[in-house]
Amino acid sequence: MTSPHALARSAPETAGAPRTTTAPRPTAGPATRPTATVRPSGAGHARHHRDTDPRVDVPALTDVLLGRYADLRRGARDLVAEPRFQKVEGLPAAEHRARVLEQLRALEAEGDVLRAFPSALGGADDHGGYLARFEELVVADPSLQIKAGVQWGLFASAILHLGTAGHHERLLPGAMSVAVPGAFAMTETGHGSDVASIGTTATYDPATEEFVVHTPFRAAWKDYLGNAGQHGTAAVVFAQLVSQGPADPRPVNHGVHAFYVPIRDAATGEFLPGVGGEDDGLKGGLNGIDNGRLWFDHVRVPRADLLDRYGSVAADGTYSSPIASPGRRFFTMLGTLVQGRVSLDGAAVNAAKIGLVIAVTYGNQRRQFAGASPTDEVVLLDYGEHRRRLLPLLAETYAATFAHEHLLAAFDDVFSGRDDTPDSREELETLAAALKPTSTWHALRTLQTAREACGGAGFLTANRLTSLRADLDVYVTFEGDNTVLYQLVGKRLLARYGQQIGGDPAVIARLVAGRAADAALHRMPLARAAQTLVDAGDARRSAGQLRDPHTQRDLLADRVAAMVAELAQALRPARRAAPEVAAQLFDAHQHELVEAARAHAELLQWEAFTRALDTVADAGTRQVLTWLRDLFGLTVIERNLAWYLVNGRLSAGRARTVTSYIERLLLRLRPHAQDLVDAFGYGPEHVRAEIASGAEAARQDEAREAQRAARASGTDPVPEPKPAR
C-alpha cells in the first residue's frame, strides 16, 4: 500500500527553485485559553482571523454545549481521562472482554454510575444525569459504554422498570454491583425488530408454581446479547407468557413478558441445566463485549421471577394486568426501555465530535500542494472541497448536540415523574425514534469523512478514526434498526396528522382538493413558490431571505407537513382495501414514509439549534453559531433541493442562491473551525490521535524551516531549466 502517484501539481519544474524570499512564519493563533480541558498543542494554525471578525468565546461555548448536566459530564470526562478506562487497541478479543468487565467493576466502584437507580439502593433517582454521564463513556471505549448499557441500562433497568418492589430488593443489588453480570435476552435469531413475534415461551405450571421457559426452534434462540457469550450469570428473558387460569377453557398467550432467569454457575462459568448457547464470535467492532446466543430447554423459574409490574400470574394461573389492552401493555413495557435510544443518540454525537476534533485539527496543520504563495503549501482546510466535506458535518454535530439536550430533558421529565403521561411518553418515544437514527448515521458519516480527510494517516489505528467508526457501526441497527425507527416516526406523524384533520369530511375534502391543486401546480412551480418566498432577481436579497430563520423554518417545516399530507392522501385507499392491496399500497410508499421521518428529525434539530442561540450571551459567539445554524439549515435544504423545486417551494434562481450562500458561509466559518471543535471541550487524553496532537504542525514547521535554511544558504540545487520549445 502506498499513496497516490503524482497529481496535478501544475509546475513540478519549479520544485527546488531558488527563492529569495524567506518563508513567512505561521501566524500564531490566539493564545491558548483556559478551556474545560487541555487544548491539543499546535492548534491555532492558519485561522485567518481578521480583526473585524467576530470571535468565539470557547470556554463559554463549551458550557453551552455541556448543557444542563455540565458538571456530571465534566466528572465523567475526568474519569475517562484515566488510561485504566480507555481502550487498548489491538488486544485479542478475549483480553479486551476481560479488560472491559474489569473496567465496568471499576466504574461501579466510582459509584456515580448508578444515579438512575433508587436512592434507597444507593442510586440518586436521577435518570437524565445517569444518561449524561453514560454518554461520555463512549470516549473511553465504546465497548465499555455498551457493556455498561447492557448491565445497567438494559439488564438492571428491566428489573427496575418491569419488576416490582420485591424484585428491586432481591435482584437489583447484584445487578447494580455487577456481582451478577446479566444479559437482556429479548432479540432472537429469527426476530429482531419484531419483538411481538418472538418464539420463546414461558408456560405457567400451577402444579409447581413455576414458569417453564422454552425455546421451540432454532430461530427462537436469543441472539446478539451482550454478556451472554461469556460473563453473564443471569438474564432477563422475554417470552410469550402462556397460562391457563381456572376460568380459561384453554391456555392463553398473554404476549411478551420478562422473566429473571439464572443462566450460568457463577463459580464455574458453566451453563446451568437446560440452558445452552454459543458465543457470537468476532464482530465488526465492540469486541470488548461478549455477545452470544442462549436457548432454554424447559427451564423452570419460580412464579416470583416474572417481572410483574405490567402483568402477573396468581398461584392458580389467573393472569392479571393493570393494563387491559394486550397491545397497549406490550408497548408500555417496551416503552420503559427508551433510554437505550436516548443514550445512543448522545453517545453517537460525542463520537462525531471526536472525529471532527481530529480532522479539523489536522486539516488546520497539514499542508499539501503549493497555492498562490511561492514557498508555502496550503493547509487542507483552505481547500474549498475540504471545507465542503467537513464544515457541514460540524454544523450538523452542533445541531445534533442541541437536539440531544432537548431529548435528554424530555426523557428526564418523563422518568422523573415530573411529566409522565401517555402523551409525554409517546412524544418522548417519537423524539428518540427520530433522533437516534439521525445521529447514529451522522456519526458514521462524520467518522468516515474525517478518516478520508486525513488520508492514509486517518487509516492508522493510532489516529483513532477507524476504530471509533468500527465500534459505532452497529449503533445504526441495534436498539431499534434505524430504518424501522424512521418508519415508526413516519407512522406517528401520519397518526398525528389524522388526529388533526379528524374524521371531518369537510376537512378531508379540503385536504384532497388542496393536494389536487398542488399536483396541478407541479407544472407551474413558480406559482406556488410565490406563496412562500418573494422571488427577487437580486442575489444579495435572496441570500438575505435565506438567512432569515423564519424562511429556513418555513422551508423545513413546510416540507415535513407537505410530505405527511401527501402520504396520508396516498394511503387513504388502504383503509377500506383488502389486506394484500393495503400492504402493497403501504409498501409502495415506504420510502416516502422514511423520508418524511428524516425530514421531521432534521426540523427538530434545526429548531433545537435555533433555540440554543438564545442561550448564548457573547455576541461574537452567537454570530458564529448563527452562521453555523444557517449552514445546517441550508445544507439540509440543499440536500433536498429537488423536492423544493418539484414542489414549487423554491424557484430555480433561488435554488442557486442556496448553494452560493452555503459557499459564503463556509468561507466565513473557516477561521472559526478550530474554535468550534475546541469548544467540544475534549483534551488530548480524550482525543488520543497522534495527528491531532500537534505533531503534524511540528513536522510541517520543521520541513519549512529546513527548506528556508537551504534557500538561505545559497547552495541548494537549482531546478532543471525548462527546455526551449
Next chain:
Amino acid sequence: MTSPHALARSAPETAGAPRTTTAPRPTAGPATRPTATVRPSGAGHARHHRDTDPRVDVPALTDVLLGRYADLRRGARDLVAEPRFQKVEGLPAAEHRARVLEQLRALEAEGDVLRAFPSALGGADDHGGYLARFEELVVADPSLQIKAGVQWGLFASAILHLGTAGHHERLLPGAMSVAVPGAFAMTETGHGSDVASIGTTATYDPATEEFVVHTPFRAAWKDYLGNAGQHGTAAVVFAQLVSQGPADPRPVNHGVHAFYVPIRDAATGEFLPGVGGEDDGLKGGLNGIDNGRLWFDHVRVPRADLLDRYGSVAADGTYSSPIASPGRRFFTMLGTLVQGRVSLDGAAVNAAKIGLVIAVTYGNQRRQFAGASPTDEVVLLDYGEHRRRLLPLLAETYAATFAHEHLLAAFDDVFSGRDDTPDSREELETLAAALKPTSTWHALRTLQTAREACGGAGFLTANRLTSLRADLDVYVTFEGDNTVLYQLVGKRLLARYGQQIGGDPAVIARLVAGRAADAALHRMPLARAAQTLVDAGDARRSAGQLRDPHTQRDLLADRVAAMVAELAQALRPARRAAPEVAAQLFDAHQHELVEAARAHAELLQWEAFTRALDTVADAGTRQVLTWLRDLFGLTVIERNLAWYLVNGRLSAGRARTVTSYIERLLLRLRPHAQDLVDAFGYGPEHVRAEIASGAEAARQDEAREAQRAARASGTDPVPEPKPAR
C-alpha cells in the same frame, strides 16, 4: 448489546391466534442450474416469478460479466476457493502478516500471477490478463491482494517500467519470486498526493559514482509503505535527483526519480546501515500487510541502481533524459503506475459483488413482520425500502463491472503497445482516475448498506461484510486519493473543452453568450426543458421517454458538458489574474470541479452498460439487464435531480416521473434480484457468509413448520382476548 425493542407491529394481540389455514410452503425457485460455481443452497426463495416474466439465463450472463479474461478469472477464482489462500478472521496482526507472506509465495509457485512480466523472465507479457487475475484475489483476502499489488504491481513493476534491461535481468527475478520482498517508497509522511514535492534527495557523487539517498527532515520519512514494516529487504525509493555535471555551474535538481535501495539484511531482518524506520502499526483494515516508515541517512547506492529509463546520470554527473521537459518526464514516469488504479477499480467492484450476494440472498430468505398474509411473515426484499436500498447498488455494480471491462481493455491496449500513444496514455489515465474513485466509494457504500440490510447478523464477522468493508476502506484514499483524482479528471475535462473551443474569440464569445442565456433561463426553466424533452402531461408517455436510452444519454451527457462549460467560463478570469486571485477563484469552484468529474464517470459507466447490452444474446436476459441499466441511469439522474431542475433540463412534472419510474423498475427487477447476484458467479467458497449459506432459510422454514404444526394440533394457546371498550 441487544437489538431493537418492539416496533410498529400493529396487532400484537393476534400473536399465537388459532389459524385454520396451513402455512403455504415456499414456492421453490428455479431448479439449480449449472453455473460457473456452486449456488448457495436455499437461494431461490420468494422470487415471485410469473410465467410472463422474462428470465435471466444465469450462466450466459456470468460469461458476459467475466468478459474478455473469463478463463483467467475462472482460474483465479478456482485458486482462491482453496482455504489456504483465504483470510482467517481474528488472527493477531503478526500471524496475519506471516500468513499473507506465505500465501504470496504460494501464489508465486502457482506461476500464473506473473503474466505481466516479460516472457523471457517467465512471464507472459500479458498486462490485462495479469490484472484480471489479480482483481480476483480480493475475494480471498484483500490483504493478499494488496500485498501482491505491492510486490508485483508496484515494486517489481517499477523495476520493469522505470528500469532498463540491466535492471530487469539483475533485479526482476528476485522481485518476481518474492526472494526479495520490496517496498514502493514514494509517499512521505509530509507528502502524499503531491509526489513532486517529496523531500527525500538522491545526490550524485561523481567521486565514487554513487547516489547519496537522504531524508532531510521528519516529514520526508517514507510512510504507509507495504513491506516496509517488516518483510521488505529492498525498496524502490523515489527521491529528488540532484547532480552537477561538468557543464553545470551549480547542482541541479532534476526532479523525482526512482532508485533501487536494499534496506534490510535478508538473513537477520535488521535494517542496513544508514536505513531506519518503524512499523505503522495497526490499521483500520488490511492488517495482513506490514506497512511502515523508512528513512535514509546518507545511504550510498551505485550509479547503476538509478532506474534510468526516463533519466540517467553519466559517470561525470551529466544528466540526460529521453524526455526534455521535466514536467512531462515526471508525469510519464508516474503514468507507468496507472495499473494500480486500474486494478483497484476491478477489485472494488468484486468486493461490492460479494456484499450484494450476501445481502440479496439473505433478503430473499429472512422474514420479518407479518404482511398481508395472516401466517407468513414478509421476506425483507419484499419491503419497498429494502429494495430501494439494495437494487440501485446492484445496478451500479453492473455498470461498474462493464466500465471496468472497458478500462481494462484500454489498459491492455496501451501496455501491450497495440495503442501506445501520448493521447491513448492520457485517455487511459483519465479513465482510471474517473473510475477508481467511483467504484471504490461505491464498494464502501454497498458493503455498508449490505451490512445494515442484514441487521445485527451483518455485524458479525462470520458474515463477512464488516471485514470486507474495513479492508476496502483505504482503497478510497490510496493509489490516488479519490478527491484528488476527481480533480485531475475535472482538469482534464476543462483542458479538453479548452482545446475544443480553442482560442477562437468568436467561439468564446458564443460560449459566453450561451452561458448568459442559460443564466437568464434559470428564472424560466421550462423554456430550456423544452429543448431537451417534449413535456407531456401523460405520465406513461413520460416514462416511455425516460426509458429511451437516447433520452438518458442526453440527460447524462448534457450535464457533464454544461458543468464543464460553466466551470470554464467561471475560471476564465484566472488566466490573467494575480496568483492569489486565481487560487481563490479556483478554490471557490473546486467542489464543482469534483462534481463534474463524478458526473463524467457516471456517464462512462452508463455508456459501458449500454454497450454491454448489445453483447447479450438471450432476449429475457437482455430485457432484465435493460431494466437494470434504466435503473442505473435514472438513479443517477434522480440523485442530481436538483441540477436538472435548476438548469431547466427537466420540468417539475417530469422530475416526478423519474422517481415513479424508478419505483416501477424496482418492482420489475425484484424477482430477478437473486439471479442477478448469482450471475456474478461466486460460490459459497467465495462468499463465505453464514447468512448467505441457506442457513437462514432453513431456520425460517423450521420455525414456520413448527408454528404450522402447533396450529394444526389444536392445543396451542389462544391469544388473550381484547378487552371490551
